[in-house]
Structure formats: C-alpha cells, structure tokens
Amino acid sequence: MSETFIDRLDRYKEYAGLNDNQITIKSGLTVGIINSARKRGSSLSGENIEKILRAFKDINARWLLTGEGEMIQNDGAFAASNSNNDSLTIYLGKENKELKVKNEELNREIGKLEGQIIELKKRVLVEDVAKCVIASGSDLAVENT
Known part of the structure; x- marks a missing residue:
C-alpha cells in the first residue's frame, strides 16, 4: 500500500514535533478534521x-x-x-521532545539512586546498632529493623 496524504502529514508532524491540534489551530482548520480523514482513509x-x-x-x-x-x-x-519564527518553533519543538526524553531517563536514574541510598542507610543503621551492642556487652538484645 502506498503512502497517503495523511501518512505524509503524520511524518511531517513527527519531524516538526507537532500534534493534530497544533496543525489544526495554526492552519485554521476545523477541529478534528485531520483525525476524521485519517479514520476514513481519505485526504483533505x-x-x-x-x-x-x-x-x-x-x-x-x-x-x-x-x-x-x-x-x-x-x-x-x-x-x-x-519566517525565522517557523523554523525556530520547529527546532525548539524537536529540542523540547529530546529534552523530555532525557529528563525521563534522569528521573528514572534518580529513582534508582534514591532506592540505593535508602538501602545503604538501613545497612548503616543495622551496623551501628550491632557495634553498640558489642561495645556495651553481650547481654543487650538486638532488634533488626
């Protein structure tokens, strides 16, 4: 099956970092017309x-x-x-998309590091309790946390 007008418009959308709504508004089209054409398998x-x-x-x-x-x-x-504004808008849209992906990656890494910090704090607490027990005698009971 060959590529349709809507397929090519979708490729441009992806390239420019746009969505149907942004194209509709900037072009002055009727709301939903692009998606309607996509569903019908037709053009505009x-x-x-x-x-x-x-x-x-x-x-x-x-x-x-x-x-x-x-x-x-x-x-x-x-x-x-x-106009330079159109080019700048497209460029910034692509940069914004790339920065969002990088931000998500960094947030996942931060989550992993926070989990490691919690585990290390637990280990240090248990080791400190054990050292206190050893230093004060063997008749003290040790609770694991």
Missing part, C-alpha cells in the same frame, strides 16, 4: 491542504501531495518566504 480538501501549506511554509507541497521529492523545501524561495 484542496482548500484545507492550501491552509496547511500556507501555515507551514517549510513543507514541500509536491512531497505532501504526491510523495515525490523531499519533505522539507531547501530552496532559496523557501528561505526568502519562511
């Missing part, structure tokens, strides 16, 4: 595709419509027409 109207292309000037229209060429325009016309 020409008018709606034009709105997407006007809102996301870095998308190569030929690629979005036919799958031919590169996803992102790299020609001088794009560079002249594209």
Whole structure:
C-alpha cells in the first residue's frame, strides 16, 4: 500500500514535533478534521491542504501531495518566504521532545539512586546498632529493623 496524504502529514508532524491540534489551530482548520480523514482513509480538501501549506511554509507541497521529492523545501524561495519564527518553533519543538526524553531517563536514574541510598542507610543503621551492642556487652538484645 502506498503512502497517503495523511501518512505524509503524520511524518511531517513527527519531524516538526507537532500534534493534530497544533496543525489544526495554526492552519485554521476545523477541529478534528485531520483525525476524521485519517479514520476514513481519505485526504483533505484542496482548500484545507492550501491552509496547511500556507501555515507551514517549510513543507514541500509536491512531497505532501504526491510523495515525490523531499519533505522539507531547501530552496532559496523557501528561505526568502519562511519566517525565522517557523523554523525556530520547529527546532525548539524537536529540542523540547529530546529534552523530555532525557529528563525521563534522569528521573528514572534518580529513582534508582534514591532506592540505593535508602538501602545503604538501613545497612548503616543495622551496623551501628550491632557495634553498640558489642561495645556495651553481650547481654543487650538486638532488634533488626
């Protein structure tokens, strides 16, 4: 099965770190229209595709419509027409996604280290109690905690 318009739009979404809602709002589309087209296995109207292309000037229209060429325009016309804000938004979206993944990894590592600290504190407490018992005589009872 060949790639559909919606498949290509989804690829762009992933590349740009966007979701359906963000594309809908920025393009001025009807809420839910992208997901509805996805579920129906259809495309969007020409008018709606034009709105997407006007809102996301870095998308190569030929690629979005036919799958031919590169996803992102790299020609001088794009560079002249594209606002720096669009490129910056896409870049920051990708960076934010990468930072969220790194943050999750670090939080998991912190959880492991906190568990190790708790175990070490328990061990030290037991060893300290044992040392106190030895120092004060063998007639004291030792409770394990």
